[in-house]
Amino acid sequence: MVGQVLAAVPATLSVILWIIVLLSACSIAYWTYLVAFVARGYEYPEPEYGPGDVQARFLTVDSEQIVQESVNALPAAITDRHVIAEQPMDIDGATVHVVPESFECAAIRKGRALEWARRHVACEKEYVLFLDEDSLVTGFDGVPDADVVQFRERPRRSGSWLTYLAEVFRLGFQVEQRAFPSLSVPLYAWGGGIAIRAELEGWIGWDRKTMIEDTTFVWSVAADEGVELDFALARATFDTQAPPTIRAMIGQRSRWIAGSQAERGLLSRLYRTLTTVRNLAWAFSPAVPLLTFVPLFVPGTIAFELAFQVLSVAVFAFVIVWSILGVRYYGESPSVGAALLVLTPIVSILHSLGAFAGLVVPPTDFAVTQKVEPELVETTDREVEGD
Structure with missing residues (x-):
């Protein structure tokens, strides 16, 4: 035997x-x-809506100093600025909204804040530009004519050199995003820099329990038989912070893959596989x-x-x-x-x-990746490769 x-x-x-x-x-x-x-041959679409046609919404828990830097980096032409926070804070140049503890919905964490803002923050602009607390808007001159517009990212070093190099490595893989406008379903989305037509956001909403609310939103649009997903990848690139520690990066990646696996039911059999x-x-x-x-x-x-x-x-x-x-x-x-x-x-x-x-071991909840204060983040004036 x-x-x-x-x-x-x-x-x-x-x-x-x-x-x-x-x-x-x-x-x-x-x-x-x-x-x-x-x-091959993808050309970044030119903006057809200017910065004045955009409402900016920053999502944060309580990172006042980091949010202030991000608000300061917004183009002056974006005048409709809002911060959706979990704790009260004073931000110059933006209206702060605190999500009440009593607010209940199916969504959790960031998705809960997004859903509260959808219901309670009026928007008369064509687009809502969703940003993370550490998103620095650079090179932004408007939004192409699409229902969902993904902006590119460029993480900056905020702590560990190894996590920063891992982000450089990840962005090398993500050159595949140029193909996403040609797919019926984008394979993932980044909520730290994404513009969504206000009418579509109001229709689809964020009220679902998920750990990847940005990707789940675009998958939900694609799954809705009454909506045809019009997706574009823009040329502009926004700066963010790389995870400050290896532990934080592991937690972040764990949430990404667990959320992706959990939400596969929104996809067709081919994309699910x-x-x-x-x-x-x-x-x-x-x-x-x-x-x-x-x-x-x-x-x-x-x-x-x-x-x-x-x-x-x-x-x-x-x-x-x-x-x-x-x-x-x-x-x-x-x-x-x-x-x-x-x-x-x-x-x-x-x-x-x-x-x-x-x-x-899929997580059922997640901790928000802590950002570091602006003065501790590596600054850069490098130009991002256009391809």
């Missing part, structure tokens, strides 16, 4: 390792398709380069060893590609770019740790 069990171990291990590397390969193949074919494959690949991808050493140290463990090694090396090559694209996107210095390339295996593992945790 023991001999039978031991004999089955290599076969079982071989199957597990092949599943991991094939999941990653499938995810990378789809990413390549999006970047090389769907996004696609999202699951991508999430699994993200959670287990750091193991792929390590797996190439298994046949070397334990020969005979994996079926079709040579094919496995070639495929796992090819998968790891894309980890390097995303680092290079991230450095290009940021316009980073050669020294920082070299550091990222050297540390890419470590950075990719840290980037995926939260995804693995969120997949294995």
Whole structure:
């Protein structure tokens, strides 16, 4: 009996390792398709609505100093400015609204505040521009004519260098966003810089329990048979803070993947499967380069060893590609770019740790990622790569 069990171990291990590397390969193949074919030739649409057609809403708990800096960074032409907070605060240049403790709805955390504002903050503008407390609006000259307009992001270093490099790495992967306007459903959204037509926001709302309220909103629009999703990616890029600590980044990624898995029911069967494959690949991808050493140290463990090694090396090559694209996107210095390339295996593992945790032990609630005071955040005047 023991001999039978031991004999089955290599076969079982071989199957597990092949599943991991094939999941990653499938995810990378789809990413390549999006970047090389769907996004090819995408041109950022020109604004058709000016800053005066926008109402800005900042979401915060109680970060007064951080919000003040973000309000100060708004273009002067955006005059309709609101801060939706959990605690009273004084902000120059914006109206502060405190969400009452008595307010009840299905949404939680940020979604609860968004839903309260939808019901109680009047908007006579064409668009509501949703911003996080640390969103610095840069290069904004208006909104393209679409129902949902995603602005790009550029996190700044606020603490750990490793979390900052992980954000550079992540933004290299996210060049795929250029393909999202061509998809029937954007694969994710970023609520720290997204403009939504006021009429659509009023129709769809935020009253649903979710940990990824921004992505859930666009998925809900796509799932509503009475609404056709008109999505655009804008050229303008807004600055935000990178997670200040590795622990904060892990918690953030855990929430992202757990929320994505929980909300898959809003998607069609095809997109549901696609999202699951991508999430699994993200959670287990750091193991792929390590797996190439298994046949070397334990020969005979994996079926079709040579094919496995070639495929796992090819998968790891894309980890390097995303680092290079991230450095290009940021316009980073050669020294920082070299550091990222050297540390890419470590950075990719840290980037995926939260995804693995969120997949294995999905959180049912989350803590807001704490931001640091403005004077502790690295400032930059780098130009973001247009591609």
